[in-house]
Amino acid sequence: MLPHTPSETPPSNLVDLAEDHYFSANPPPKDLKKHVALAKEFIDSHAAAGRRLVLVTSGGTTVPLEKQTVRFIDNFSAGTRGATSAEYFLEAGYAVLFLHRQFSLLPFSRHYSHATDCFLDFLREGPNGSVVARDEDAAKMLTVLRKYREAKDKNMLLSLPFVSISDYLHELRSIARLMKPLGPNGLLYLAAAVSDFFVPPDRMSEHKIQSTNAVDPLRNKNPSPANEPETFDNFDSSPAVPRSKRLVVDLDPVPKFLKNLVEGWSPEGMIVSFKLETDPTILVHKARYSLDRYQHHLVIGNLLSTRKWEVVFVSPGMEDNWIRVPFSRGAGTKENEPVDPKSLPEGEPPVEIESLIIPAVEELHGKYIDERRRATGK
Numbered sequence: 523m524l525p526h527t528p529s530e531t532p533p534s535n536l537v538d539l540a541e542d543h544y545f546s547a548n549p550p551p552k553d554l555k556k557h558v559a560l561a562k563e564f565i566d567s568h569a570a571a572g573r574r575l576v577l578v579t580s581g582g583t584t585v586p587l588e589k590q591t592v593r594f595i596d597n598f599s600a601g602t603r604g605a606t607s608a609e610y611f612l613e614a615g616y617a618v619l620f621l622h623r624q625f626s627l628l629p630f631s632r633h634y635s636h637a638t639d640c641f642l643d644f645l646r647e648g649p650n651g652s653v654v655a656r657d658e659d660a661a662k663m664l665t666v667l668r669k670y671r672e673a674k675d676k677n678m679l680l681s682l683p684f685v686s687i688s689d690y691l692h693e694l695r696s697i698a699r700l701m702k703p704l705g706p707n708g709l710l711y712l713a714a715a716v717s718d719f720f721v722p723p724d725r726m727s728e729h730k731i732q733s734t735n736a737v738d739p740l741r742n743k744n745p746s747p748a749n750e751p752e753t754f755d756n757f758d759s760s761p762a763v764p765r766s767k768r769l770v771v772d773l774d775p776v777p778k779f780l781k782n783l784v785e786g787w788s789p790e791g792m793i794v795s796f797k798l799e800t801d802p803t804i805l806v807h808k809a810r811y812s813l814d815r816y817q818h819h820l821v822i823g824n825l826l827s828t829r830k831w832e833v834v835f836v837s838p839g840m841e842d843n844w845i846r847v848p849f850s851r852g853a854g855t856k857e858n859e860p861v862d863p864k865s866l867p868e869g870e871p872p873v874e875i876e877s878l879i880i881p882a883v884e885e886l887h888g889k890y891i892d893e894r895r896r897a898t899g900k
């Protein structure tokens with residue numbers, strides 16, 4: 523294993539200053555108060571019942587380039603991990619607070635949305651002007667519908683949306699703080715793909731960024747006279763594009779709030795984070811580094827190309843534990859190393875890997891609850 527450099531972790535008083543600064547400079551989402559009220563009612567009712575509750579975060583966060591946002595930077599995440607995990611947590615008896623990117627995949631409806639087929643393809647006209655499921659889809663749809671209705675009717679599932687990175691962080695902080703009454707029965711399962719970089723509000727344009735100088739006269743700027751050649755950059759390989767016509771995006775790092783989450787926002791719950799990489803040679807090191815740095819309970823590492831086939835559990839004092847969908851691996855492959863994506867079978871895995879991840883997380887959460895109870899005598 524490569525050496526760590528824990529000295530990079532800032533002291534906690536600086537962490538708090540960074541937190542105060544970030545949350546006062548970046549405005550909360552407009553529905554935060556409403557979401558907090560819904561989350562509080564949901565969490566308190568499950569805490570009173572002594573039930574386990576998991577906060578699942580899911581999907582990507584946007585990085586707006588303008589305050590009145592026309593353009594934003596996004597990432598690949600469709601929310602498959604989060605939405606699928608939520609279903610298996612429900613099956614395991616957890617109440618699920620599903621904090622997800624708006625319009626990303628949702629538990630249960632994921633079986634019919636974002637599919638290559640349109641959801642209308644699953645339906646046909648029934649008798650007397652009714653609409654029914656197609657015969658070949660009806661059995662599965664009925665099973666999914668029953669599970670969904672049961673989760674909703676028993677108040678086991680609450681879904682709250684976010685869009686941008688700052689919406690996500692405001693929502694996460696507020697909801698994590700509400701989880702205190704759950705004690706160790708609270709679980710935070712952070713599967714969202716959170717942006718590492720953003721445009722701070724003091725450098726963000728209020729209006730749509732312009733791509734021509736057509737409005738310069740309205741703003742008393744001097745447009746370049748029509749026949750005067752533009753000044754050309756020559757510091758890169760495309761000097762044919764004048765600097766005035768480029769959009770140069772200058773991003774700051776998003777502060778890392780996992781330490782604040784562990785120490786301040788939700789010190790009693792079990793915290794599971796995900797680590798995504800594309801380079802197989804650094805995955806385990808980065809997962810272990812994150813665990814050492816933030817001192818939480820479990821990091822689940824996964825690679826972009828193989829994330830539906832295998833993940834690695836990295837937790838304190840334990841050997842790395844690879845969890846894999848069953849498939850025949852090439853000769854000479856090692857159990858404790860990432861699989862070569864070229865050796866994977868074509869198409870989707872035969873089972874959803876979340877059906878293996880959630881029971882393993884549930885078991886660790888059970889141990890965590892027992893340890894906390896022994897330690898606190900509660």
Ligand code: PAZ
Nearest residue numbers: 599600601602603713715796797798
């Ligand atoms: O949403 P999805 O199923 O396509 O992808 C899931 C995932 C890779 C975003 C998730 O498993 C994950 O690793 N989340 C954390 C990403 C990170 O910030 O490192």
